[in-house]
Amino acid sequence: xxxxxxxxxxxxxxxxxxxxxxxxxxxxxxxxxxxxxxxxxxxxxxxxxxxxxxxxxxxxxxxxxxxxxxxxxxxxxxxxxxxxxxxxxxxxxxxxxxxxxxxxxxxxxxxxxxxxxxxxxxxxxxxxxxxxxxxxxxxxxxxxxxxxxxxxxxxxxxxxxxxxxxxxxxxxxxxxxxxxxxxxxxxxxxxxxxxxxxxxxxxxxxxxxxxxxxxxxxxxxxxxxxxxxxxxxxxxxxxxxxxxxxxxxxxxxxxxxxxxxxxxxxxxxxxxxxxxxxxxxxxxxxxxxxxxxxxxxxxxxxxxxxxxxxxxxxxxxxxxxxxxxxxxxxxxxxxxxxxx
Numbered sequence: 001x002x003x004x005x006x007x008x009x010x011x012x013x014x015x016x017x018x019x020x021x022x023x024x025x026x027x028x029x030x031x032x033x034x035x036x037x038x039x040x041x042x043x044x045x046x047x048x049x050x051x052x053x054x055x056x057x058x059x060x061x062x063x064x065x066x067x068x069x070x071x072x073x074x075x076x077x078x079x080x081x082x083x084x085x086x087x088x089x090x091x092x093x094x095x096x097x098x099x100x101x102x103x104x105x106x107x108x109x110x111x112x113x114x115x116x117x118x119x120x121x122x123x124x125x126x127x128x129x130x131x132x133x134x135x136x137x138x139x140x141x142x143x144x145x146x147x148x149x150x151x152x153x154x155x156x157x158x159x160x161x162x163x164x165x166x167x168x169x170x171x172x173x174x175x176x177x178x179x180x181x182x183x184x185x186x187x188x189x190x191x192x193x194x195x196x197x198x199x200x201x202x203x204x205x206x207x208x209x210x211x212x213x214x215x216x217x218x219x220x221x222x223x224x225x226x227x228x229x230x231x232x233x234x235x236x237x238x239x240x241x242x243x244x245x246x247x248x249x250x251x252x253x254x255x256x257x258x259x260x261x262x263x264x265x266x267x268x269x270x271x272x273x274x275x276x277x278x279x280x281x282x283x284x285x286x287x288x289x290x291x292x293x294x295x296x297x298x299x300x301x302x303x304x305x306x307x308x309x310x311x312x313x314x315x316x317x318x319x320x321x322x323x324x325x326x327x328x329x330x331x332x333x334x335x336x337x338x339x340x
Contacts, residue, residue: 021065022065022069023104023105024105024110025062025065025066025069025105026066026069026071026089026101026105027101027102027103027104027105027106028062028105029062029066029071029089029101030089030097030098030099030101030102030105031102031105031106032052032054033052033091033098034048034052035071035082035086035087035089035090035091035098036090036091036092037051037052038072038080038081038082038086039082039087039090039092041081042075042076042079042080042081043079043080043081044078044079044080045059045060045063045078045079045080046078048063048080060078063080066080066086067080070083070085070086071083071085071086071089072086089101094158095158095159096155097155097156098151098155099148099151099152099153099154099155099156100152100153100155100156101155102148102151102152103148103149103151103152104152106148108145108148108149109299111130111131112126112127112130112131112298112299113126113298114126114130115129115130115298116294116297116298119297119298120297123302125297125298125299125300125301125302126297126298126299127298127299127300134301135299135300135301136250136301140204140206143206146206150182150183150207150210153182153183153246154182154183154185157182157183157185157186157245158185158189159330160186160245160246160276160328160330160332161185161186161188161189161190161245162189162329163328163329163330163332164186164189164190164245164276164328164330164332164334165189165190165193166328166329167326167327167328167329167334168274168326168334170190170193170194170197170241171194173194173197173240173241174196174197174198174240175197175198175199175200175238175239175240175241175268176190176191176197176198176199176200176239176240176241176242176243177199177200177202177235177236177239177241177242177243177263177266178199178200178201178202178243178244178245179202179231179235179242179243179244179247179259179263180202180203180231180244180245180247181201181202181203181211181243181245182203182207182211183207183210183211183214184201184211184214184215184224185214186243186245186276187199187201187215187224187243188214188215188217188218188220188224189218190243191215191218191220191223191224192218192219192220197223198223198224198225199220199223199224199225200224200225200226200227200236200239201215201224201225201226201227202227202228202229202231202235202236203228204228204229204230205228207228208226208227208228209228211226212226231247231259231262232255232258232259233262234262234266235259235262235263235266236266237265237266238266238268239266239267239268239271240267240268240270240271240272241271241272241273241274242263242266242267242271242272242273242274243273243274243275243276244259244263244273244274244275244276245276245277245332246276246277246332247259247275248260248275248277248314249277249278249292249296249300249303249304249305249306250296250300250301250303251300251301251302251303252301252302252303252304253314253317255301256303256314257314257317257318260273260275260314260315260318260320260337261317261318261319263318264318264319264320264339265319267339269339270338270339271338271339272323272336272337272338273315273320273336273337273338274334274335274336274337275311275334275335275337276328276332276333276334276335277305277306277332277333277335278292278293278305278331278332278333279305279306279307279308279311279325279333279335280293280305280306280307281307281308288331289305289331290305292305293305308322308325311325311335315335315337316340319339319340320337320338320339320340321337321338321339321340322335322336322337323336323337323338324336
């Protein structure tokens, strides 16, 4: 299609309708780690099918779709190689998006999203209706699902972390606590850029247990303390900054306020609290925030993306003053607050 060609309304609507097929095709590609198998060069569909234990004719049909989507290039009859875009789904590249693709195309995410109508009609999380428990309770009881979820969050964290590091000046801080920091990609990136800063990674025990390698690879392990716990009950005390990326948006106002309140009470004098989330506004970039907001509706315990006025009220209820909202190179923004 030429840059000046305009899609008809019918084509635009059908593109939206068919988006689910694209997501599932990419998800299976990621789940089977086909990009890893193609890292050394093109292979035939039959070779790939043998390597992953797939039905060769069916896999061939999937590969054709992936080639149409630009993830693969058919270099010869039935021979497929990775494109630069497809390489982002390799598991061994720093910019890998394999984890998030596998989760969004997988059964856990799909089953919850199949009940979006339940959330829209009732205001209740579809995930709970499908799986019989809130998502974080379910993940705690299902290690395989938790591992997939953690891998998905880690896969998107690298780019987001780089955007946060570029946008915000962490100099002058002595200790930063990453609340709900997952495997530590954000904290590692911040510490690597700020050699005098010390960090605390705070998350659930099974999450923190898998965090060490990221800090080792970043060369900052000697400046990190790994602490496990539940941020709904409290956070490590005495740091001069607390950061939460994609944490506050997981919770309703009451529990989001509880988390922020714990940070406020733990904060050293003159410290600051940083919330990294999408912010709903009237700009074109708010599409991401609106889509993520529906993700929160379906999956989380009444979480949501918030507007600036909503964030100000949330901060105020926790004893914090919202100082500023900063844009980043990603769709996420940094919401900075301090004691009132």
